[in-house]
Amino acid sequence: MTSRQDLFDTLAQVGKALGSGHRLMLLERIAQGEASVETLASTADLTVGNASAHLQHLRRAGLVTATRCGKQMLYRLTDQRIVTLMGLMREVAETNLAEMERLVSRMFPDANPDGALEAISRDELLSGLNSGDVALLDVRPEEEFEAGHLPTAINIPLGQLESMLDELPRDREIIAYCRGPYCVLSHEAVQRLRKLGYQVRRFDEGFPEWKAAGLPIH
Known part of the structure; x- marks a missing residue:
């Protein structure tokens, strides 16, 4: 029998997938349009192997999908609401985390x-x-x-x-x-x-x- 804990554990998979700065950078790039793992690795300053591992986390959480085009795998967002979710994360962090405010003020x-x-x-x-x-x-x-x-x-x-x-x-x-x-x-x-x-x-x-x-x- 499914319990509330099972539901929350499944929901937490999305949170775990988002719990990496590298994955958030990958999502920001994928939000511009579909891209290959090589392009994504370059954008996030990762090796192709590391980028692929992060992308698998995002796929398992239902945040990205991949299709094969020749020898390449092209990644895209599964849902535009992911952009909204990332925006909400940013707003909460900027409002409630002093470190975030400090970093933003230094960068911009x-x-x-x-x-x-x-x-x-x-x-x-x-x-x-x-x-x-x-x-x-x-x-x-x-x-x-x-x-x-x-x-x-x-x-x-x-x-x-x-x-x-x-x-x-x-x-x-x-x-x-x-x-x-x-x-x-x-x-x-x-x-x-x-x-x-x-x-x-x-x-x-x-x-x-x-x-x-x-x-x-x-």
Whole structure:
């Protein structure tokens, strides 16, 4: 006979699978679009063997699925609600863990004299897109952009930013975004563009959160 303990033990499998920083990094990358174990290993700075082991934990917990494409295994999220779950984890940690607050403030300092790290919320971004007052800059790698992106976004990977400035408008505010709230790509892009005289801010979320909210993507 099934007991309440059995139910909670099964539920705990999800918590155990999420109990690794490396697995959370893998999930953040998979949330951009399906990816091979080699790509995921590179993103999370893991060996292919270690990445495969972490991915098996995520599969057993029902968080990712895998399909074979030739000799490669491609991984994808099983459910967009996983992005929401990770967002809730982040909010709880930032609210209740002093260490989390300290780490975030060190990685993304708020006391920035030129305001380069000022962020725009989802609602503000929607309003700016509807009015035509903003232009979107996606600074993720090209393969992630091709897997899905916000409508009308221009893709300029961070490493190509200075060589593709002609692609950026000067008559509108630019909103840069990348993989999510802890992705450093958009922060770096904003800082560089501010120094070049562009009016630019970053989106305080990323592509996965936008998609999980049911908003339009291309």
